[in-house]
Amino acid sequence: MDSKENDYFSHLPDTLLFVIVSFLPFKEAVRTSVLARRWRNIWYAAKNIEFDEKLFVKNEESDENKAMQRMSFVSFIKHWLDNCVETDLHSFRLVFSHSEHHLSQIQDCIRFCVDRDVKELDLNFSDPTWNEDDLKQIPETFLELSSYESLKKLESLKLSACNFRVFQFVTFSTLKNIYLGWIEFPGSCFKNLMSMCPSLETLNLKRCWNMENFYIDSDKLRVFVIDKCLGPEVIILNAPFLSFFQYSGPSVHLQIEYHPRMVEVILDFGLQTEYIEEGEGDMLYNLLTEISSVRVLTICSYMLQLIVTADDPITLKPALENVKHLILKTELHINEFYGITFFLKNCPNLEILTIDLCTRTIFQDYKPPFTFEEHQFLTRFQYLRYRSTMCLKMVNVKGFKGETNELIVLSYLLRFGSALKYLSISLSKEKGPNGIDMESTYRQNVQRLTQFERASPHLQIFLVTE
Amino acid sequence: MSSSTELTEKKVFLLKSLDGVIFEVEESVAVQLEVIRELIEGDCARPFISLYNVTSEILALVIEYCKHHAETCSGGTSATIADEDLKTFDNEFMNVDENILLELCSAADYLDIKSLFELTCRTLASLIKDRTIIEVRKMFNVENDFSVVEEKAVRKEFAWAFK
Structure with missing residues (x-):
């Protein structure tokens, strides 16, 4: 038997090869041109055409090149x-x-x-x-x-x-x-x-x-x-x-008719740089009531700071009963603390909490209608155990540095999170002053977490490295 | 006039493979082979249908495929469950060696079974997609009949695709 007879494709007509090639991504289709002579021009039958400049033009080259x-x-x-x-x-x-x-x-x-x-x-x-x-x-x-x-x-x-x-x-x-x-x-x-x-x-x-x-x-x-x-x-x-809605940008007046099919919402007003006083808290409050069917909710620092100015800054009606996963885009600034407690209280069935840390716009000249004292978060919560802390199974912290406020929030969650199984930490990539690499400092701060009092006997702490 | 007398009983047809093996199939299965549907409609399906391009090994597989699809679609289960079931079946069904896969593809083309044809072509494409040229040649026994110079020229012409 000569090798030609062994070629599995040899019995098939070209038209059939055309169809096979038409299911390939464009680059892979072009590559078949080098398989054998018969395949030289089969790729012209590709049906998923993709011309991507990146495959030809290299960024590091001179403008002329x-x-x-x-x-x-x-x-x-x-x-x-x-x-x-x-x-x-x-x-x-x-x-x-x-x-x-x-x-x-x-x-x-x-x-x-x-x-x-x-x-x-x-x-x-x-x-x-x-x-x-x-x-x-x-x-x-x-x-x-x-x-x-x-x-x-x-x-x-x-x-x-x-x-x-x-x-x-x-x-x-x-x-x-x-x-x-x-x-x-x-x-x-x-x-x-x-x-x-x-x-x-x-x-x-x-x-x-x-x-x-x-x-x-x-x-x-x-x-x-x-x-x-x-x-x-x-x-x-x-x-x-x-079922999925995302708004990212400066603050707008958002109004969503309640529909029970909504599954995931992302509300990120992170690009709002000025503080709007009039009615903003109520708008945000109403928005939250309109999306009460969601299971996954992402909110930003702006929401955490401004929700306090709503007419009823304590109880959300209806509560976010369905939220299982809450993602906070926060700096864990003290001005956000009230907002964080608001969401912990009003997401009673929360199972996963993700704290996405990064520098956010903090409205310094804005004064919340309460006086915040240092560590108030901690002291207040010695008496307040929300239902959510009892359902919470997992906490993810992204961009961990181990600064005081981070430790305050985490110590609270560990202390009352009786069902907590996993705490996963990924370290911030931010450099220290003069560009010093801070990784070892951040790592040491993770160690401090292991010494905190914890309510859950099954808690495991992970350090996630990318 | 053929259909009026047979309506009361389950209609079966006989398919004869290239190597002379005869398969008995029910009508619901047979009509999935577009070629055969045409023969049935043209009343040319008696006493048996000879399929000159398909071996008994492949024909048995094709019939298994059509049978499963016919049963799942008429089984009265909900559409999503049937879909899931077919997907699982298709995945397992495609778990054969490359040579069989190509013969199935060719048979599906000849017998004009659209879903099986697309399934085999897709599977073949996915086998090619994740492999280097050398691996594809090896897998399907493709003989590289380019000279070194010629191959170099092709690779150079489409250099971006080989990075």
Whole structure:
């Protein structure tokens, strides 16, 4: 038997190899070209097209070299355009920053793909060096997405840093997922978007600007993310099937109709740098009552500081009975302590508490309506044992340094956490003054935790290293 | 006129493999093979259907696959449970050696069983995906008929994909 006969693929027609290749990610499909002569051109049947600049352009190179590498990236795209035999593609992804010198080729390529009925389109022209936390940064965008008519079979659309105009006269009846990043997205566009995508299930807006207040009324939407967008002051949501909601950015007036399907909510007003007095505490309080069905809740330092200004800063009605996992984005500043007790009290069935430590915006000139004394947290809680401390099974601390307030909170949790099984600690990467490596100090502080009085006989303390 | 007399009893069809083995299958299983459905509809399924491209070893597997799918779909369980069940079955079913997998793929193509064809192609793709070129060649006995120079040229042309 010669070796040719042993080749398992030899009985199969090329058309079958085309199908196998069409299930491969693009890079892996291209790699099959080197298997054997017969495979040299099979990869042109790939249906999941992915052109990622990162595979061609190396950041550490000089600008001149990068321009050269970009040229070879573009010529590979052209090579593919000239050889592609597929009449219908499944997905098309293009990642290309600084595409401004190649606009016409890029437009050709996009048109070619959308004409082949792609179901997933992902065009990313953003620059990885852009700082998403710097809300003043508005990127320059060059490309205009056109030929909407041929996008009618889309199921998923991801666009970053290109011009996107939404017209009312097109309906994307199959479109389920939309991600828009670094895109100007004025109010009228938003309205049109919702009405032309009747099947929309996932909407993810990141760093969009020029947005206006909006109201969403949808019985299809399941996931909604607004991440560091600029413009809206009021957001009202009525989406009975929504299960995941995230808001990150400066403070806005958020209003969510209560629906029992909500599972996870992230509320992060970390980009709010000024203290708003009027009505903010009540808005936050109402928001919490509207999401009382959630099981996983992430809240930020702003919430922890401002919830105290609500009309009833002690008892949340209804309580967050379903919350099993609470994530606090906090600095464990004394101004946040009251808020922490508020959530421990009002999440009576809490099982996992994650304390995500990092420097946060603390409103120093703001005075809570109570006087905080040093270690008040500790003394107050000698008498107060909330139900949550009895259900709590696990505490995670990220960015641990072992500063006084961290030790106060942890000693409280250890002292009353009678069901606590795991305490997992990951150390802060922050350097000390003059760039001194602090790791050994932080490690020693973890040791101190082992000496604290503990209510649970089964507690294990882990130091997590990455 | 054939169907009116047979309606009361369970319809069975006989499939004959390349090596002459005859399999008896119920109609619910047979119609999953698009090729056979056409023959049945065209009344050309008697006395038996000869499948010239499929060995008895592979045909037995194909019938097992179709049987399980037919039973699960008509079993009256809820759609999600049936889905889970099929997924588990499919995963175990794909746990065969590469040569069998390719023959199954080819048979599914010939017999026009869309779900099995897609399943085998997907499985083959996943076998290729996580392996180096040398490993793929070894796994499927692919003879590298490029000369050293030629192979170097291909690798150079698509250098980015080999990093």
